[in-house]
Amino acid sequence: MTETSIEQVAAAAAAAARPFARTTPRERGGALVAVADALDAAGPELIAIAMRETGLAQARLTGELRRTSWQLRLFADTVVDGGYLDVRIDEADPDYVIGPRPDVRRMREPLGPVLNFAASNFPFAFSVAGGDTAAALAAGCPVVVKAHSGHPELSRRTAEVVADALRGAGMPDGVFQLIAGQENGVALLRDERIRAGAFTGSTGVGRMLADIAASRTVPIPFYGELGSVNPVYATYADDELLQAFVASVSGSAGQLCTKPGFLFVPEGADLSAVTESAASVDEHRLLNPGIGRTFAQRRADVLEADGVTVLSAGETRTGDDGQTYATPTVVTVDVDALVAAGDALLEESFGPLSVIVRYADLSTLPALHAGLFPGNLTSTVHARAGELEDGSLSALVDALVETSGRVLFGGWPTGVSVTPAMQHGGPYPATTTDATSVGTAAIGRFLRGVAYQNAPQALLPAPLRDDNPWGVPQQRSAAGLSTTWGSFAG
Numbered sequence: 001m002t003e004t005s006i007e008q009v010a011a012a013a014a015a016a017a018r019p020f021a022r023t024t025p026r027e028r029g030g031a032l033v034a035v036a037d038a039l040d041a042a043g044p045e046l047i048a049i050a051m052r053e054t055g056l057a058q059a060r061l062t063g064e065l066r067r068t069s070w071q072l073r074l075f076a077d078t079v080v081d082g083g084y085l086d087v088r089i090d091e092a093d094p095d096y097v098i099g100p101r102p103d104v105r106r107m108r109e110p111l112g113p114v115l116n117f118a119a120s121n122f123p124f125a126f127s128v129a130g131g132d133t134a135a136a137l138a139a140g141c142p143v144v145v146k147a148h149s150g151h152p153e154l155s156r157r158t159a160e161v162v163a164d165a166l167r168g169a170g171m172p173d174g175v176f177q178l179i180a181g182q183e184n185g186v187a188l189l190r191d192e193r194i195r196a197g198a199f200t201g202s203t204g205v206g207r208m209l210a211d212i213a214a215s216r217t218v219p220i221p222f223y224g225e226l227g228s229v230n231p232v233y234a235t236y237a238d239d240e241l242l243q244a245f246v247a248s249v250s251g252s253a254g255q256l257c258t259k260p261g262f263l264f265v266p267e268g269a270d271l272s273a274v275t276e277s278a279a280s281v282d283e284h285r286l287l288n289p290g291i292g293r294t295f296a297q298r299r300a301d302v303l304e305a306d307g308v309t310v311l312s313a314g315e316t317r318t319g320d321d322g323q324t325y326a327t328p329t330v331v332t333v334d335v336d337a338l339v340a341a342g343d344a345l346l347e348e349s350f351g352p353l354s355v356i357v358r359y360a361d362l363s364t365l366p367a368l369h370a371g372l373f374p375g376n377l378t379s380t381v382h383a384r385a386g387e388l389e390d391g392s393l394s395a396l397v398d399a400l401v402e403t404s405g406r407v408l409f410g411g412w413p414t415g416v417s418v419t420p421a422m423q424h425g426g427p428y429p430a431t432t433t434d435a436t437s438v439g440t441a442a443i444g445r446f447l448r449g450v451a452y453q454n455a456p457q458a459l460l461p462a463p464l465r466d467d468n469p470w471g472v473p474q475q476r477s478a479a480g481l482s483t484t485w486g487s488f489a490g
Helices: 002-021 024-040 043-054 060-080 131-139 153-166 182-189 203-215 239-254 272-279 289-304 334-342 362-372 385-389 394-403 438-447
Strands: 087-090 105-111 112-115 143-146 176-179 196-200 221-224 230-234 262-266 310-313 317-318 324-326 329-334 353-361 376-382 403-411 447-453 474-475
Touching: 002 105, 002 143, 002 176, 002 353, 024 043, 024 060, 024 087, 024 131, 024 153, 024 196, 043 060, 043 153, 060 131, 060 438, 112 182, 112 385, 131 143, 131 196, 131 289, 131 438, 143 182, 153 176, 176 182, 182 203, 196 203, 196 438, 203 221, 239 272, 239 329, 239 353, 272 329, 272 385, 289 329, 289 353, 329 334, 334 362, 353 362, 362 394, 362 403, 394 403
Parallel strands: 087 474, 112 143, 112 196, 143 176, 196 221, 230 262, 230 376, 262 353, 329 353, 376 403
Antiparallel strands: 087 105, 105 447, 310 329, 317 324
């Protein structure tokens, strides 16, 4: 793509911003449903392309595409409901206790054009039509997607489906566009017409892009989902738990941002079920040659670390197609060896590899967690019912809450349900900005608050007007209420 065409992309997105922001909830919601319907209709074609380009299984991709289309439908309902606008109306009050209050009306407005860097490991759910795109469109922001080089044909075809559906739903030209190439992505991130960025990928690239966004003459918000090792803490280690652990580590060849990278178990636990379960897992192709090379090196580093005992060596091989194929690698260390190894073990291993850590004293885990894992998408606790209820784990849970976006009790973090309450984010280095990229709260990343003071009804946005033509929730503060402040304490 030439510099001129990047200029055209930015200009088209900027021109679409105000017309798209002015669309009614039903118009915008209808457009999101139209995209969902179009993706479902094109499903067989898209899944076939995705299988060829990524090596992911048909069942996995079928479920992911379904998640992607239904996510759009969830956002459509959220837009029509209007609660995400957070409309607040303070009526004029000459007797306001702090001094006369003007009429003030506040709502959240779209930021403007958003640049979304697509992910490699979720070719549907975090790619061209994935969560960041859906959230930005729902917020009323034009979207430019920078396609991932790991699935270029799928990116182009998905973009065609999305663009055609939006056009058919009457959305403005320029509301959705696709670009390719790292240089083009960086150039557009620096363009003053881009008002926010979103990214899912490696820590190194994500941090580089976040720094570019922050160093602009006018900095912009950048929502980068980076690395996460998602520690799991267990007070027991029976065969059922260990088998489920291996399944979580090896699913999609461990190429999930929520893969459990560490499992802490009591010292002396019988771990033979790990070896048996890992031996039954068939090899799986990694997403692309670059990821394959990185994983092979990372695996070698872990296997060579001091204090490591191998439970399942696994293996990697390079096929005639240049792709890497892998089986699960699982090792075990004690706490002292883990701490001494530092980044040699603590760094994320993107692929089917995990570390089991043997601990002697449950009471040491909160401080250990705080020191080793400052920011993660998830942390998990596996304990028996009595242990969950007697308060013995409260210090550990507090430590997990401080450093994690989602805390699980039982189950495994691989599997992020798209729900209104979901939090898929976490403190740095899990993300550059601690927000969520999954669930309806994700829309809030692409909105900003605007207040209108003493504005005539004719100039107010529809959600702020007294007649409320969109029927959205309005939080009203009536005149005279200020004299009752603090009455709850009486």
